[in-house]
Amino acid sequence: MKNSFVELHARERALSLLDADSARELVGPLDNMISPHLEPQNIVPESDDGIVLMKGTISQKNVLVVSIEGKFQGGGIGEVSGAKVVAALEKALADNQNGKTIYPIIILDTGGVRLQEANYGLLSISEIQNVVIALKKYVPVIGLIPGRVGSFGGMSITASILSYLITTNKARIGLNGPEVIEQEAGVREFDSSDKNLIWNTLGTKQRAKTGIVDEVVDDTVDEIKAAVIKEIETKKDAHRTENADFYLSLLDKLDLSKKLDISSYDKLYGTVETTKHEITEAVSGSKEGTKSRGRLWFEKLTGIEKATSSVPTVLHAQKNGKEYIAIVPDADNAYPRVRNGEVGLQEGFAVASIVNKIVAEDKDKTNKRPIILVVDVPSQAYGYQEELIGIHVALGSSAAAYAKARQAGHPVIAFIPGDAVSGGFLAHGLQSNRLIALDDTSITIQAMSKASAARITQRTIAELEEATKHVPAMAYDIDNYEKLGALYKLVKGIGSWEATSENVEKINNIIDEAIQSTVDQPANLHFRYETPIAKTSGRKATLQVRQLVDEQW
């Protein structure tokens, strides 16, 4: 009889990969490190918070297995679960840096951000992405997506950044789940009751054909273990988030007049010729662009009026040695799903292309140009063709580019005068060394709209709103977000729309201070754990987890 891997729980999956008697679990169920955020929302917690960390060997090689329990809260990442992953991967990074090779293997079975701890989920996922990028300089980071939940949301963005993805035919991979797309964009965009359409679009058979995953193996413990061993030994890397030119060339050829179907996409994918794409700097145009807080501040900070660019939703310009990048709405955009400023395919790949170019140009310079992100992103784009092509790869490409820029020594500063939501924020904002936000009630920071979050967590909007009152991580406003401790500065007294020359100067000064504060500081995301608010309340559980992982490593 063949042993199914998919049928196993997270702990059994980790054990089944490791050599007999080599496994040692870190911060396990007996360590009492449970989420402090679930019980106040009347949700039953789990003693390992849905993450199993195991050190051991696979065919005599040292490995760290991170296994996500898909059966507990849909494998969603919250504060404790996220911190466990980040802390363990950072220890693995330190070992590799010190010449002690250890291979990380991540078993993904996850819906992404745990919506009941939404803002912690987003922070944690960006921190996971950061350490994965750092690790890839030393060892391949293998991802396994066996299936049942599959991989969705922010963790799919993470998956796109991993070196190599092994899957079975029981998994689906996407950014937005079909139910959320239906909720946000209507049933005609994606019918979430059409299971065949879902599997044909997001199933691994399709995904392997179009570069989203690398390998589909039979669902047996032996086959999966053999595939993992092989990929560790051959040190494979798909470089999935380094194909901006390919995807921008593909998008040039896309016929937007009709709905994209699978066979036309497969044909397009197979025949597209990659041409070099350079996104030129924004210049003054003749027409006012679609109004938004992001556009307003970009124009004021760079001094470019009616800014326009070859990708109308992505504005980039250099001013006083600083590189400014904004993603903005465009009411007439050819892609209907990005007209309100959402981050879609073109946006992710264009930003990646811009940032990668800056990094390449400054490669041999001691002083790396600061990159300033003007953040006003209401979400990622919710659409069928976006999922079919792989919008999570677009978002992964820009997130990876920002992380690499920071790790190469560029100060990466996010200025948030508008919304900072979900995948949009992961792609454009959360890889920054420092986050600066305006204290304005119009700003939304979250992982999902209230309507979708209520549907997915099976609560009414009233119940959801009740929960946001008690749990800052669930809140949608910037004042509650501040309580997590992640902000460098919450700027009082300047409204989102009040970009007067006096206020612009104030913001410029704060940005300069923020840049200064990164000098001679580590290029990671630890600043978020070290603010006074983070230490005393915002990231208390995170810090506890980090200490436990450190002690038990």
Place this chain on the structure above:
Amino acid sequence: MEKLHFNFDTKDAISKPVHVGVVASGDLEVILRPTDKQTEVNIITGSDGFKEVWENVLKRFFDRYPIQANIEINDFGSTPGVVNLRLTQALEELEDEK
């Protein structure tokens, strides 16, 4: 969600802590820890209003296996049969390594 608490006067010491199960739909996790105090069971359950059923299931279990332990249960809507199964499975884990 409901929190339940029970005490039992059972005296068979256990040798080490064990953990079994997953907080999955229709399932639960059980942690047994050795204790020298009175046996205590702390339950967090997603299904409200089943205190009596829990009491009966636990009483039957302790009548048969009078272990002295501190027990934690996180339950996501499991049936009494599953609860009994997981408790017994936890005991098996104790036996295994003896």
